Amino acid sequence: SKHGRFQQNHMLKWLESKWTRPMAMDAMPVDEGSLNPISQMELSLSEAPDGNHTAAIEMAACQSPEAESIYVARRILRQIREEGMRFNQTAVLVRSLPAYQEIIRHTFDRYGIPCFIDHRESVAHHPLVELTRCVLRLPAFGWTHDDWFTYLKTGLTDLIEAEIDDLENAAIERGWRGLRWWNPLKGPEDLVNRFEPIRRKLLKPIKTFLGKSDHDSETKMPLPWNGIQLAAAFRKLWKTLNIEYRLETWDESAFHSPKPNIQDGFHIRVLEVLEAWLLNFELAFAETPLPIREWIPIVDAGLNNLTVGVIPPAIDQVLVGAIDRSRNPDLKSTYLMGLNESVFPAKPTAPMVFDELERLQLENAGVHIGSRYRTQLATERFLGYIGCTRATEHLTLSYALNTSEGKAQAPSVFIQHVKRIFPQLKIHSFNERIDLSAALHERELLISPEFWRWKKGQSEAVLSQILPNMDSRITLSSISQHTGKATNQPLNGVIARHLYSESRTSPTLYTSVSRIEAFAECPFRFFVQSGLKTEERMAFELDARRLGSFQHAALEAFHMALEDEGLRWRDLTPSQARELMEQITSQTMKDFHEGLMEDKPVNRVTASALSQALGTFVAVIVEWMSHYTFEPIGVEVAFGGKEPQIPAWEIQLSDDTKMVFNGIIDRVDLCTREGQSSWAIVIDYKSGKKKPDEILSWNGVQLQLPVYLNVLRQPDAGASIEAKHIQPAGAFFTTLRAKHEGKSSRKEALDPDTSIDSMRKAYQHVGCFDISALDAMDQREGANRGEQFQYQLNKNGAPRKTNWHVMSPAKFDHFLYRTRDLLKEFGQRIFEGDLSIAPYQQSQQTPCQKCDYASVCRIDPWTQQWRQLEPACYGEFNDGKEA
Template sequence: MPLSDSSGQPHAFEPVRLRLLQPFESMLRQPMQAKKGLPKKQTWTGNSMSEAIRRLWTSLGVTRSLEDWDAHPLKEGLPHQDFHLRVLETMESLLDNLEMAFREMPLPIHEWLPIMESGMSHLSVGVVPPALDQVMVGAVDRSRQSSLKTVILLGLNESVFPARPSSQGLWDETEREALEQEGILLETDPRIQLALERFLGYIACTRPRKQLCLSHARASLSGQALHPSVLIDHLRRLFPWLEVSTFDSRILADQAFHERELMVTRDFWKWRKDHPNVMPSHADSRLGESHKWLAGLTRSSESFSEKIHPDLAAMLFGDSVSHPQIQTSVSRMESFAECPFRFFLHAGLRLKERQTFELDARRMGIFQHHLLESFHLTLQEEGKQWHDLTAGQGAELLSHLAEQMIHDFDDGLLEDKATNQLMAKAMTQGLRIFIEVLMGWMKHYPYEPRAVELSFGQKDSLLPPWRLPIRQDAAFVFQGVIDRLDFLERENGPTLAVIIDYKSSLKKLDPTLSWNGLQLQLPVYLNVLRQPEVASKLDQTSIRPTGAFFVPLKSAQENCDTRDEALDAHRVDQSHQSAYQHHGCFDMEALQTLDTRPGSLKGTQIDYHLKKDGTPRKSSWQAMTREDFEAFMNRSVELLKRFGDRLLQGDIPVEPYRHGQMTPCQYCDYSSVCRIDTRTHSWRTLQPPQTPSEKEASSSDQA
């Protein structure tokens, strides 16, 4: 509507309004004088919308303005930088994508707005600000500087630069070649990626006008050896007179320009650790300043090792100062065994990462657990048991349940995008094979799955919490979920019980880790079943635990030399049985009930290996006598009481362990908090497991 004043004459701002409307009239190719706004009923396809936006840019003179802005630095004698034109190129790329994605899809303009906003929110332009006599850092594929005097290329290592082709595609090279013969070219062709990486290497090496410095590392941060890039070998063939110089970061005391340069030397750190209060005899005055600085840094790092006040510990981990009841779980106590400070951050301060709506390992595990739970509950509703099904029937039932669950799981997360849909199919196929293997084992495994996702200590749980006294005025109150509980009911004697804990990948009991409290899950679940009130809750007179096992839900693919071997039915069956084998601990007296095959010396479903006389081999330590099985459960009680006493004393040092090459710091979410130096840290050494006789001797020595 035209603007007018109170007398009906055109308003003073009417010419401004008309000037503002003119570009949009060119965009829409229709006058807007009589319109109250943009035409709402008119629809645009992707092609027409991109053309309209380009007409808008033309009428506004966008291209000419951006060119003038980029030309201005040249007129002023400043370094040239095509920043604004690169913005235009990025916007043109957005319109090209718009045409491809919505070519013939008509939408009203109010629906185009969020699409354009979403596309523009992900746009970025890589720019390295040009400056004289300064160092510029940038990626090779994003840099557009053509007048560089010196270039320093870092990370010229194998698989780093040139980078290894991405393997995220679904097709292998043979299938790609077949598609190319049909005229179908895939963007993620590994050969194209390799060629592009070589081209980037050419660009990087030909940019400098005076000097080129190439650098490659000998080893990664974890100490793994690294090989030079093929670009290094190629350049040495082109220029055989080039010499390789080795960089050594060690600085001698008489060569340091500043005392803090000495702090980067590993030798000095090691010497300082062994001589905390002694100055080296050859040190000059500069080292005195270094010693003060290092002493302050050491005091700062040692502050992690100090205890917190017991009253504060009782309030952080428990519910009161006088009689703390510590609500906890097995995984939390395992984290205390890994590193007490990690437990403090997780269970005390309750630090955690922000949750993201993506299909991560945790959500995939939840989906698999829910699907197996639905499988069991469906059988219960139909009045059936696992032993009533054949392998094929079990697989078909699971597939049917998976189709229903994929649609409803986590607000449609598994249908959110193609990769999630593929993962859902892969998980379903894996669980189909898992069920088929289990059903095949049922004829030699008389235990019947009686309960799944059996919680204890939680709200509306069937089983009570496991209460473990730490001392007279304090106790642990454990809660958790047992994935599956199998029963073998007998006319005479207690019901035999086996605990099954599903894992996303292969996991085995390690004697050293178990002895030091790093694998508490199975013994704690066994102790839960030993509570007197549990049997009545499960409609049993009494329960005797006979075993507990980790069961992987994901099978590892074996390497085969030929395609025929990979497709051999017998080999595939053996591979699946090996992949889903149960690893854990069990009472040897109950072995005949766990594996009813007569005269068997080696387990298929359960991992064990016996000698000809029927006794376990040394490697099968998990096949325990009744006394050792009881001691295994009691050892966890002893460890937990020890952990609880340390907790209530406020003893939470940064004390991670090392077992071989494994440390908890490799997968810790709190490394940015403790900030220990893994190169110089003194790792906690795990105690070797003791036999009952060795334990008695150790106890007598302590007494």
């Protein structure tokens, strides 16, 4: 027969023979050996009840290109499982590959279909191209951070990945940028010893590229280069970095990978393409000397247009390609996608010089230049013929009713053309919402309500509908694993001990109060922070944390300056305190974090504002000293750690486990009492307003103040701060950057008395304290409302009902002991492996709103079951409180 390759398929044979002169198949003549009634049987089976199409030619209308790709993926899976087809006998063809490439790749990845996308791969972002581009940008744009680490992260330098990551973190934190890379590093000795050899190593190939010696630290731009000189510099750089060997190693590793994701010999072919580009570059710019900065757009234009032919990395894959490019004569099944008007056939391009009418006029005048419009139409019709006759057994035509953006579009003329040949052929309307009984892949189960009811234990009969359509390798457990549901299963206790402690014989958790507060907020947050050691990258920027550190450093220097002079805070007048603080902040600006406060003009302005605010703060504190008998005797008091002033606080959790607290107390004020224990008050500085909350304190979310008081209550704590024995009197938060209340008029705002009152209220201390120490804290006669400390008393001297933080001695003692009990409970749960995702909710507030690890747990705030906090209950200690 003339059409021997279609001997087993009469429909495709008829389609090919009648493409140019369409004739309906049901009107064909019946002669010897001609198309027999089997063709009509095939047409009648165009859509089976179960959605399984068995006709040789199918047509489908889908809602969007994405739905088209899903339809094709499902049909391929059915053919592979039920008809014995192989992936390499199947092709997906489109008119223009760029429009469908990523859609098809994404869908086929989801359905586990191996595919080879037949196109020329752009190498514009290949590591070697990026390295070549960056080495030119570095000297041209002042050795910027982004260019340095784009160059290093290509993987083609002498630094290993761990060195690059550590160097980048240090560079961001310490502000190493620009010309600092050309000078020896400055900073802590251990940091310099670690990174200085790395700095010298990374500069070596750059110096080679610039034509400098290893000992040359000159950073001036080189003289203008011509094309030959620049090409030679690139080749010297590649040779210094041993690029050819590295790329061959990459290719070899990719070849031996169990799941190759890159083509055989791809990297070395990139080098060959770049070498060929350099030859053309030398010829084009042999006598054109230009400064480095002017070479950048020229080099970029050349590198951005480089492509490499792609070779399939595996044998059994679906071919995905453009009709006018891909060639494969051994296809049994073809899927022709994107049969939409102006997509295929493609819309004719606008004429560059002559339109169609002008071409006809020239032809009539004897000048034959051809009809571009008619030629393109003929080409598109020929490509349609090629696409529809490529397969020998099965052809599927599909089109989208809407674009990806939702714009309506019409089907292609090829759809009507095929319908003219096969008038009884039905167009299947595909709905991408898959019924559970029709699911072919486990990922399709995720959109099925029945499946989720089974996951919640509400239905047992669901799986009998699922498994018959699935791959035989799919099991119930593998289906369940794809749901991605977060688990609250605890860690094994042995693993938890190894994770949180280095000791195997006596596991000890070294931690801080803020981390335990994080556990109280959500155990999973503590696990990510303290177990996985996940940390936020520190940048050389004046963020909230650095602002706080600067203020703490200035206040510490203020206290130490007074100690050096043998003075106390109360020995100064408010104006003297303000003046001293301004002098200290001026010096602290220069020394703080390698000049961070003077790095930018905005930083200097911020530092000046902080200096004024701190001056106001110490002036107000000194003014309050007239009726405050406590004296600041320690600042930045460290407990535990490398150089402790007070021993770390230890809590025994069990016979062999314990928890040890380290930290720093901002300020400790002492009131010495003859023949009795010294009262101690803890002051904790805050950049913003923070108030103790009764419910949060009861549930362990706010533990900072009571933990600090428990630290001071240790037997050995007093020795280091000039006290034989310490009795905690209270602990308070105080803001360093006060927000003053608005006034009703300009006159009121400028009134000196009003201004002073406003400042005092703005810096008021809020916290918890023992009411028996109130006389020493506030010696104003007849006062029933706090000025320095927040409290309110009734006429009989008892605290008001709303003042839960003003406690009787018994309640205050119970408050501190409960803190210890909470910490013991938390520590035991940590070593038991508790990592549950269980954030609390108080009113409309949740810790997730300010959590640095939200991207790790990724809970849905709309469906999350929030943990409700237990109400505070001090029992008998509330009985004495008066209304």
